[in-house]
Amino acid sequence: MxxxxxxxxxxxxxxxxxxxxxxxxxxxxxxxxxxxxxxxxxxxxxxxxxxxxxxxxxxxxxxxxxxxxxxxxxxxxxxxxxxxxxxxxxxxxxxxxxxxxxxxxxxxxxxxxxxxxxxxxxxxxxxxxxxxxxxxxxxxxERRRFTARWTGGIPPFGYVPVSRFVDGKTVTYLEQDPDMVKVLHYMREQILDGQSFFAVAKALNEMGEHTARDRARIRKGKPVHRRGAEEGVPEQWSETTVKSLLRDPALLGQKKHKGEVLYDSQGRPVMVAEPVFTDDEWQSLQAAVEARVQTKVRRVNGTSPLYGVVWCGVCGQKAAHKGSIHKGYEYRYYVCGAWPKENRCRGVSIRAEEVEGWVEIYFLERYGNQPVTERVWVPGTDRTKELTDVKSRITRLRRDSVAGLWDDAQDEFRNLMHSLMTRRDELAAEPVVIGRWQEKLTGRTFQELWAVLDLEGKRQQLIKSGYRVEVGRKSFKVTPEPESVAEALERLRSEGADTEALAEVTEALRQSGALTEE
The missing domain is CATH 3.40.50.1390 (Resolvase, N-terminal catalytic domain)
Known part of the structure; x- marks a missing residue:
């Protein structure tokens, strides 16, 4: 042996x-x-x-x-x-x-x-x-914990360990991996576009993207390995791994210990690498992740042509897309998609072609001249968590001083306490500004945009613009009710829409005759 x-x-x-x-x-x-x-x-x-x-x-x-x-x-x-x-x-x-x-x-x-x-x-x-x-x-x-050096283990997704010769010794740091960073930005874009964690995980598995653990194995020359399977079978992305990864502050280059971010003597996060996302990108991602976490809508496998747009007109639940083949011909329907199945409204079943046709005709008839908007993230600032951490460190430092642990290092104690209290006051003085989504004009009307979009593009645009179609046995309703063009422009102006884009849309609508002078 x-x-x-x-x-x-x-x-x-x-x-x-x-x-x-x-x-x-x-x-x-x-x-x-x-x-x-x-x-x-x-x-x-x-x-x-x-x-x-x-x-x-x-x-x-x-x-x-x-x-x-x-x-x-x-x-x-x-x-x-x-x-x-x-x-x-x-x-x-x-x-x-x-x-x-x-x-x-x-x-x-x-x-x-x-x-x-x-x-x-x-x-x-x-x-x-x-x-x-x-x-x-x-x-x-312990000596390396509060430095930029990497102490070992599996690096967070997006980073790879690199060795450098410093002061006569070989030390390890983390650097961004361009391929993984590209994957992370793809994941962010998918979540901002309204995709579920499950859908993102499924896409990553289909693309053959390896997890952080499998990538670490490959770098060491070892085979990929999914727990419970034979060597050579890669790990699979799951809804949970996607959600956890996109919430991990390690993507901002912050160092962690036992799952918590480390802070230096000034109360600032210890940085171990360059951030994958900018502050604005991170805030908008967290808002989208939080919205996805809080939603109670159950995501079904296989996106229907108008998934997220068509809703049950009886109970208000999202509609499900069903299909069957009879004598070689495919029949498609939208039915109540309440979950579990026993909660579904019986008898609500509408031919899919009818719904999709009415969306095309009815929507453009009533909303075609409406300006197309898209949601953009307006970042905020909230240092509450960092402030809480600094206050906790001050409390622990005082407790250690009372216990006599700093008796032989009073100067170091005073310097550290001064740094923490200065940082506490700086953070407390910063106003809390809640980040928010805001509508932004694209410079087009729905009539202009419709001609260049396929069915999936139309579905995504309807969702982004906040429209929904409620269908029942003898009902078809699009909400919200259309505003007049003038009302829509005035609302966007009051919400802080881009002035230049607003002027361009106003002029285009005026020339088309959709907007007239009163």
């Missing part, structure tokens, strides 16, 4: 060296090798029974296949003295021998109380070293 950790603090023979020593010894003794368990990059504190290579050999199914386990040194079994003691006890119960090259008496010692005490004593040395390794690693992480 061969094991090596990827911890740079652990000093041990390489796998190749262990293999050579073991093979020379088995050749000299003429024993038969039935298998080799090679555990690469496995820490010394992993239980032997949990190791990927060794573990299967210790199962009941494989016990009859071997009699002796050979290793070069005792710490290759484990650096944890408790694991060694339990493993020795298990080997005695199973009547298995353990041969350790640098300790020929190990197997004999297993069979006597005094010998087992010697084994345990020898195991305490590697256990103490393992503890020192963990402490050094922890101290190293």
């Amino acid at each position: 061969e094991r090596i950790s990827d911890d740079r603090n652990e000093k041990s023979d390489s796998i190749e060296s262990q293999d050579q020593k073991l093979r020379r010894q088995v050749e000299s003794e003429g024993v038969t090798v039935v298998g080799t368990a090679v555990d690469l990059s496995v820490s010394g504190d992993v239980d032997p029974f949990q190791r990927k290579a060794l573990g299967p050999w210790l199962t009941e199914e494989n016990l009859p296949k071997w009699d002796e386990l050979w290793v070069t040194t005792q710490d290759r079994l484990s650096r944890d003295d408790r694991h060694v003691f339990r493993f020795v006890d298990w080997c005695l119960d199973q009547d298995k021998k353990v041969i350790i090259l640098d300790d020929p008496d190990f197997n004999k010692n297993m069979h006597s109380p005094e010998g087992r005490v010697m084994i345990h004593i020898r195991a305490m040395g590697p256990a103490r070293e393992l503890l020192r390794i963990k402490e050094r690693t922890k101290d190293s992480h």
Whole structure:
């Protein structure tokens, strides 16, 4: 059996060296090798029974296949003295021998109380070293935690680790990956366009985009792997992973520890990389994500031609698109789409072609001269969370001072407290401005736009403009009711629509005769 950790603090023979020593010894003794368990990059504190290579050999199914386990040194079994003691006890119960090259008496010692005490004593040395390794690693992480350096692990989606030579040492930082950044902007655009998290996840899977975890495996030369599946099967994006990713402040380049953003002595987020999104892009994305999270509308698989536009005229639920084939001819209908199915309005079923035709004719007749608008995000500012975090740090600092933890560093305490209180006052003075969506004129009327859009484009535009069609057995209604052109222009003007675009639309409507002077 061969094991090596990827911890740079652990000093041990390489796998190749262990293999050579073991093979020379088995050749000299003429024993038969039935298998080799090679555990690469496995820490010394992993239980032997949990190791990927060794573990299967210790199962009941494989016990009859071997009699002796050979290793070069005792710490290759484990650096944890408790694991060694339990493993020795298990080997005695199973009547298995353990041969350790640098300790020929190990197997004999297993069979006597005094010998087992010697084994345990020898195991305490590697256990103490393992503890020192963990402490050094922890101290190293603590020192680097509030710096821009990357302390290890799987980087957030959008970033890759890069090594740089700084002050005579190789250190790791994060940099943006152009391909992943492009994917993130695509995801943002889809959410802003009203797509569901499920639809975005489905699109990413169809595009073959790998998750952050799979990308990390590929960078290390390992195969992709979905939990519960064979190696080589990639992880799948899900509704949850998309939603979590698009809410993660790591996309702003902010450093996190145990899921929380880290703040420096000034109360500002510790930055580990360049942000993927600008502040405006991030705020508009969060508003769209929050709106999607709060909606109670259930997204169905497979977008219907007018999904999100057609609604049940009886109960007000979004309509579902159904189809069937009879004698080679396809029949399509819009029916009540209430969920669960038992809540649906019975008997509400309208031929899809009729609805889509009426949308084309009726909508343009009544709304064709209406100016087309689109929603744009007007960013706000809200530093409430950062202010709360700074106040919490001040409280903890005062508590530590009362406990005497700063008695020998009063100057450092005063400087840190001054920085935090200054930052608290700066944040408290900033007004809270709520970000909002605002209508913006596109410079076209619906009549002009309709000619260049396909069915999906028309569907998306109707949704963006806030229109819905309510249908029933003998009813067809478009809401909201149309304003006069003059009323629409006045409303947009009062809501702060772009002056130049408003003037262009007004002039175009006046020349077309849709708007007349009173």
